[in-house]
Amino acid sequence: MQNHLESNVIRRVMVGTDRSETADQAVHWAAGFADRYDAELFVVQVVVPQYPSATEFGEAEQTRAAADNNELAHFARQVAGDRGHARVVIDADPALAIVRAAEQEAVDVLVVGNFGMAGRKEFLLGNIPNRISHSAHCTVIIVNTAHSTGEHASDSVRAHLSNDTSPFEPPLVARATHIAAVMAKHGLTELFGQSNEPDMSIRRQRAKGLRAALEELGPIFSKLGQMLSTRPDLLPVEYIEELALLQSRVPPMTESEVVRVSEQELGVPWEDVFKSIDPKPLAAGTIAQVHRATLESGDLVVVKVQRPTARADIEQDLALLEVFAEKVGKRPALNQVIDMEAVFKHLSTSLYRELDFRQEADNIGRMQAVLADYDRLAVPRVHRDLSTSRLLVMEEIQGIPIKQAPAGPERIQAARQLLESYYKQIIVDGFFHADPHPGNLMWWKDCIYFLDFGMVGEVGADLREHLLLMLMALWQEDAGFLTDVTLMMTSAVNTSDLDVASFQREIGEVMAKYRTASLAEMQIGPLLQEMSAVSLRHGVPLPASLTLATKALAQVQLATAELDPALDPYDVAGKYLMRLMVKRMGTALNPKTFVYQSQKLKVRVLRVVEAVENLVGVRPGGPKLVVNFRANSLEDIVRHTGRRLTLGLIAAASVLTSGLTATSTVVAEWVPITFGVVAGLLTLGLVIDLLRGR
Numbered sequence: 267m268q269n270h271l272e273s274n275v276i277r278r279v280m281v282g283t284d285r286s287e288t289a290d291q292a293v294h295w296a297a298g299f300a301d302r303y304d305a306e307l308f309v310v311q312v313v314v315p316q317y318p319s320a321t322e323f324g325e326a327e328q329t330r331a332a333a334d335n336n337e338l339a340h341f342a343r344q345v346a347g348d349r350g351h352a353r354v355v356i357d358a359d360p361a362l363a364i365v366r367a368a369e370q371e372a373v374d375v376l377v378v379g380n381f382g383m384a385g386r387k388e389f390l391l392g393n394i395p396n397r398i399s400h401s402a403h404c405t406v407i408i409v410n411t412a413h414s415t416g417e418h419a420s421d422s423v424r425a426h427l428s429n430d431t432s433p434f435e436p437p438l439v440a441r442a443t444h445i446a447a448v449m450a451k452h453g454l455t456e457l458f459g460q461s462n463e464p465d466m467s468i469r470r471q472r473a474k475g476l477r478a479a480l481e482e483l484g485p486i487f488s489k490l491g492q493m494l495s496t497r498p499d500l501l502p503v504e505y506i507e508e509l510a511l512l513q514s515r516v517p518p519m520t521e522s523e524v525v526r527v528s529e530q531e532l533g534v535p536w537e538d539v540f541k542s543i544d545p546k547p548l549a550a551g552t553i554a555q556v557h558r559a560t561l562e563s564g565d566l567v568v569v570k571v572q573r574p575t576a577r578a579d580i581e582q583d584l585a586l587l588e589v590f591a592e593k594v595g596k597r598p599a600l601n602q603v604i605d606m607e608a609v610f611k612h613l614s615t616s617l618y619r620e621l622d623f624r625q626e627a628d629n630i631g632r633m634q635a636v637l638a639d640y641d642r643l644a645v646p647r648v649h650r651d652l653s654t655s656r657l658l659v660m661e662e663i664q665g666i667p668i669k670q671a672p673a674g675p676e677r678i679q680a681a682r683q684l685l686e687s688y689y690k691q692i693i694v695d696g697f698f699h700a701d702p703h704p705g706n707l708m709w710w711k712d713c714i715y716f717l718d719f720g721m722v723g724e725v726g727a728d729l730r731e732h733l734l735l736m737l738m739a740l741w742q743e744d745a746g747f748l749t750d751v752t753l754m755m756t757s758a759v760n761t762s763d764l765d766v767a768s769f770q771r772e773i774g775e776v777m778a779k780y781r782t783a784s785l786a787e788m789q790i791g792p793l794l795q796e797m798s799a800v801s802l803r804h805g806v807p808l809p810a811s812l813t814l815a816t817k818a819l820a821q822v823q824l825a826t827a828e829l830d831p832a833l834d835p836y837d838v839a840g841k842y843l844m845r846l847m848v849k850r851m852g853t854a855l856n857p858k859t860f861v862y863q864s865q866k867l868k869v870r871v872l873r874v875v876e877a878v879e880n881l882v883g884v885r886p887g888g889p890k891l892v893v894n895f896r897a898n899s900l901e902d903i904v905r906h907t908g909r910r911l912t913l914g915l916i917a918a919a920s921v922l923t924s925g926l927t928a929t930s931t932v933v934a935e936w937v938p939i940t941f942g943v944v945a946g947l948l949t950l951g952l953v954i955d956l957l958r959g960r
Contacts, residue, residue, distance in 0.1 A: 280308040281377040282364045282398075285338070291411040292379030297345040299377065299407075307346040310353045310367045311338050312360035331356050361397035368404055376402050379411040396535040442586050445483060452479040473508040480512060487583065488512050489552040490613050503799065518550040524557065524571050531657035538562070539652060543569065552576070553620055553720075558662060566664065567649065570623060572656040580617050587613070620720050623658040629719040630660070636695050637716075640687055642680035644713045663717065665710025669828045676712040681829035684714055685838050688822050692815045693734050694846065696725040700814050702822045723814040729755065733812065734846075737839055740793070745774035752801060755808060764804060772800045794819065916948055 281296035283289040293309055300307040313331050317324040335354040342350030353371075357363035368376045378395045395408045452475040480491040495509035524543070528536045536543065544558040548568065553576045559569045573579075619625055627648045637643045647661040671677045684707075691698035699706075699716050700723040708715045725733065732755045739748035749770040776796045794816035798808045807813075826833055 276303040276305050276374045278306045278308065278371060278373040279303075279375045279377060280310055280364075280368050280371060280373040282310050282312070282360075283379075284311060285341075288411040289379055290341075292377060292409045293341075294345060295379075295409045295411075296377040297350070299375070300346060300349065304349075305374070306349050306351065307342065308351045308353060308367075308371050308373060309338055309342040309345075310355065310364055312363045313354060313356045314358060314360065315356050328356065362401065365398055365401045368402060373404055375405045375407060377407045377409060379409045397537050400535070400537065442589075445586060448479050448482050452476070452482075469502060469504045470508075473502075473505040476505060477508045477512055480509075489617070490583075490587075493613055493616050503802075516550050516552055518547050519555045519571070519573060521545050523574055524555065527571050527574055528569070528657060531654040532652065540569075553580075553617075554623075559659075561649075565649075566662040567659050568646075568662045570658040570660070572621070572623065577621055580621065584614050584617065616721075622655045623653060624655050626658060626719045627653050629722050632697060633699060633716060633719065633722075636691055636697060637687060639690075640683045642676065642683045642713050643687055643716070645716050645719075663708045663710050663715045665708035665715060667704060668707045668709045668714055668825060669704065671709040671829065678830050678833075680709075680712075680714050681826045681833050682838060684822060684829070685826045685833065685835060686842050688819055689737070689839060689842050692725055692819065693730050693737070696727065696730050698723050698725075698815060698818055700818050702818055702825065704825060704828075707825055723818065725812065725815060729809055729812060733815075734843070738843060740777065740839075743777060745770060745777055748777065749773050752797065752808070753806065755812065764806065769800070769804050769806075772804075773797060776800060 279296055279300040281293050283293050296309075297307055311334060313327065313334065315324065315327055317327060331354050335352060338354055339350075339352035342352045344350075353367060355363045355367060364376070364378070376398060378398055395406075399406045399408065477491065480487040491509040491512045495506055495512070525536055532539055539562060541560040541562050541564070543560075546557075548556040548558060550556075552573075554570050554572045557569050557571070559567050561567055627650060630645050630648050634645050637645065646663055649659040649661075652659040671680070688698060688702075699719065700721040701718065702716070706717045708717060732751055735751045736748060736755070739745075739751060749766070752773065753764075753766075753769075776793060779796075794812075798813055798816055801808050808816075823835055826835075
């Protein structure tokens with residue numbers, strides 16, 4: 267660097283300052299540098315305007331700037347003598363103002379300090395050295411002013427960013443002691459030490475104590491409580507209701523922290539990627555913070571930046587929770603209230619998933635495919651080349667809350683599509699946005715945009731089939747069949763101590779309550795939530811994924827009710843189910859699918875026949891059931907029953923195949939006729955066999 271500078275004539279040197287102590291260190295360095303080359307020294311200070319220049323306050327700012335110019339000129343002469351000059355500029359962008367000033371004064375070398383440029387907007391001031399080095403047309407020297415003041419760089423940064431930031435994380439033992447003290451303070455030792463209290467008022471009081479303790483323990487524990495509020499299968503209803511009131515009081519990240527994390531993830535100075543970043547966060551959460559920004563291409567985006575200590579904080583508290591679960595989770599009294607093993611597993615899985623923003627990007631891509639058939643629903647575009655595990659860059663949705671959507675056919679169409687899409691998400695795709703509250707649904711370009719994919723849910727194939735049957739039972743108002751399906755979903759069909767009649771009666775009452783409600787109150791989501799509560803009371807809780815799905819469906823129906831109060835959710839569900847069943851029948855009539863399903867049916871029928879033959883002892887070497895009675899031969903009865911069952915199954919299969927092939931346009935006419943004749947002959951044979959056995 268020195269050889270390069272000495273090979274050129276250096277007549278003018280400029281240095282930027284905001285008159286802070288560390289910035290003045292850069293001025294003294296620049297003065298010494300200018301003196302070495304006998305060059306002129308220009309000290310420039312940029313004042314960021316707070317008010318428009320035409321206003322009274324703006325004029326006052328200009329008056330103060332003139333006074334600052336006199337003071338700065340005096341300071342420049344102190345450090346550089348007659349070669350010192352001063353210049354105060356009023357500009358909203360200090361970096362570009364310094365570059366323009368350097369060009370106007372035709373300076374040869376521009377000096378800036380890497381600290382001491384603190385100002386109103388860290389996104390503009392904190393990265394002035396990087397921005398100037400990319401924009402200036404002269405030589406730029408960045409002076410490390412931290413060492414000039416005798417501070418270690420990291421200590422200087424810490425002191426500059428926040429006076430109340432602790433220089434070290436509390437030890438694990440100290441954190442554990444603090445948690446125990448807070449729990450004792452709020453009376454949670456009673457919760458963990460006594461049996462399940464039958465008095466609802468006492469349970470409510472303890473639930474409030476748990477909520478207060480989680481709020482006092484900080485953002486991470488508040489996040490844990492919010493997650494638990496979505497799991498009524500893990501906690502009693504009193505605790506669920508209290509935890510739903512939890513609020514994360516999280517202080518926003520400093521702007522320099524946002525820049526630091528962004529540059530660590532991007533691998534380049536943030537201004538190489540972003541033209542600007544709004545210093546005011548859109549949202550500040552436990553794990554991340556969101557800002558508006560503009561890319562160098564001009565695209566408007568939002569940037570989700572993970573807190574620097576998020577992973578360490580979560581891992582520390584999860585480690586303590588794991589120890590706690592091992593120590594007290596096996597107590598019978600506690601297990602009556604909380605399933606600690608399930609709680610810890612759910613929390614750790616959910617939190618680690620949220621720490622990886624790449625999963626959220628994948629969720630957005632997956633949801634885009636799910637919503638491809640709906641022209642009134644959309645998701646933001648993700649800039650994957652700029653997104654990492656700790657940084658997510660997405661298209662900015664410049665819309666309005668959905669309740670402010672203008673009246674018109676687009677709004678009505680969007681309401682129906684939004685509700686129908688949730689039936690599709692849950693029943694067909696098994697993947698759904700699990701937090702569709704109004705803040706996560708925006709109206710833009712005549713579409714509803716889904717935001718925030720940190721929380722999604724998945725439903726397995728078997729559960730989706732059961733849920734389809736459940737919705738059909740609701741549609742047809744069949745309480746008996748709805749009870750059967752509910753018990754199938756909970757794998758509790760053979761529960762000996764379950765009062766099935768009482769369970770069915772309560773399910774029927776819930777169904778009747780909602781089916782006779784007014785149109786505005788006719789919501790399937792809340793109905794399913796009440797059914798879940800009934801199941802919990804009877805000791806047959808619905809699967810966790812369905813619990814989350816019903817909550818999401820309840821939220822989305824509230825949103826659709828605001829968009830279109832006249833929308834009948836049962837009508838939407840019924841018509842969608844009919845289209846879905848017709849589509850499935852069409853798929854079944856596909857020749858390839860038909861051949862495959864017929865082979866599956868053939869294998870299953872053969873297995874039934876083999877099972878019956880093994881049971882009655884026809885097959886050699888197989889297990890035999892031999893029971894001797896003096897009056898009747900059980901072996902003959904079983905053999906006859908097996909034969910009749912086989913005839914009935916094959917006849918039923920033939921009838922079904924005949925019906926399916928009769929509606930197809932790609933199958934020859936003789937095929938359904940042949941299957942019909944076979945079905946008739948088998949049915950006739952079964953009737954004759956029954957008459958002979960009487």
